[in-house]
Amino acid sequence: MLKYYFTFFILLSINAVTGQSAPKTVIAKSGDGIYSLLRDNNIDLSYVDEFIKLNKTKLTADNTLILGKAYDLPTIQKDSISIVEVTKLDSVSSASLKPIIKEMSLFGKDYSNVIVENDTLKNAVYYLISGHGGPDPGATTTYDSKLISEDEYAYDVTLRLARKLIAKGATVYIIVKDKNDGIRDERVLEVDYDEVCYPNNTIPRNQKLRLQQRTNTVNNLYLKHKGAAAYQRLIVTHVDSRSVGKNIDVFFYHHKNSDNGKRLAEHIHKTFKQKYAKHQPNRIYSGTVSTRSSLYLIKNTMPPVVYIELGNIRNKKDQKRILNYENREALANWIHKGLLADYESHKD
Numbered sequence: 001m002l003k004y005y006f007t008f009f010i011l012l013s014i015n016a017v018t019g020q021s022a023p024k025t026v027i028a029k030s031g032d033g034i035y036s037l038l039r040d041n042n043i044d045l046s047y048v049d050e051f052i053k054l055n056k057t058k059l060t061a062d063n064t065l066i067l068g069k070a071y072d073l074p075t076i077q078k079d080s081i082s083i084v085e086v087t088k089l090d091s092v093s094s095a096s097l098k099p100i101i102k103e104m105s106l107f108g109k110d111y112s113n114v115i116v117e118n119d120t121l122k123n124a125v126y127y128l129i130s131g132h133g134g135p136d137p138g139a140t141t142t143y144d145s146k147l148i149s150e151d152e153y154a155y156d157v158t159l160r161l162a163r164k165l166i167a168k169g170a171t172v173y174i175i176v177k178d179k180n181d182g183i184r185d186e187r188v189l190e191v192d193y194d195e196v197c198y199p200n201n202t203i204p205r206n207q208k209l210r211l212q213q214r215t216n217t218v219n220n221l222y223l224k225h226k227g228a229a230a231y232q233r234l235i236v237t238h239v240d241s242r243s244v245g246k247n248i249d250v251f252f253y254h255h256k257n258s259d260n261g262k263r264l265a266e267h268i269h270k271t272f273k274q275k276y277a278k279h280q281p282n283r284i285y286s287g288t289v290s291t292r293s294s295l296y297l298i299k300n301t302m303p304p305v306v307y308i309e310l311g312n313i314r315n316k317k318d319q320k321r322i323l324n325y326e327n328r329e330a331l332a333n334w335i336h337k338g339l340l341a342d343y344e345s346h347k348d
């Protein structure tokens, strides 16, 4: 880990000394995507928009890299690397400048170290529920003659989102969790049945009991945090849209009587509309915000809630999208951006 930071620092120092940013170019190899390219070059994934801007003419309509083409890497802004410089200093002397790195084994070995970039969300508490889990895999289908299930994909997006929120200093409760899955970059996420409910409770088979269990868990934590943390939000994710149509998009639901829930859903929806307009201008985004107050979780949980349908795992187009981990990362990133916007403008 230290070596990684060190190398990074040297590169940045050279830029700082020469006062210019000689753009580095890389050739797209087989299997490369924007995210993997950035990650391989130690560039934070928040630079994805910048990368697209720089290379607009060399990308396909849906922002796929073209094999063998040369791409310019974004120049890293100085303010975003302060933590890297601190690490370097720390290796020399002062322990007080130690960056905060949280070790989260739940994210799996490749993603377990979370660098806390700032404390933007230090007064926010998030409850993340990925749909189904335990004995209930949710919607299932086959891909490449292998069984795939809704709960594994919802969980992967949820973990990616959790990691981003923790990096902004938020308190995050991952309500449905699996200690040996972690964030997975594979297309086929193996179906298992060992998810538990926070902190470590077996998930019942009966649907009503299952929903009650996670509802009670969230409500108890909510009451515990109430007062100290005014801003608490619940994000529920599913991949089994009820909507019919050829192109099933990402939909958002809230309780009809919750202004905060409505605003939360609208902020995320707005981010999605902007991102679609930017990254897929030829495609019309038809996802909407609406009420669905009769859903058990929306009806019975205390924090303002947004219930997100990320698509339908049985729909071929949605499936193609959700099986690509870069898209799962993008979904998490867009939800994260919407949550940041909501937090910035909250009044409660």
Ligand SMILES: [Zn+2]
Pocket: 131, 132, 138, 139, 150, 238, 239, 240
């Ligand atoms: Zn579902």
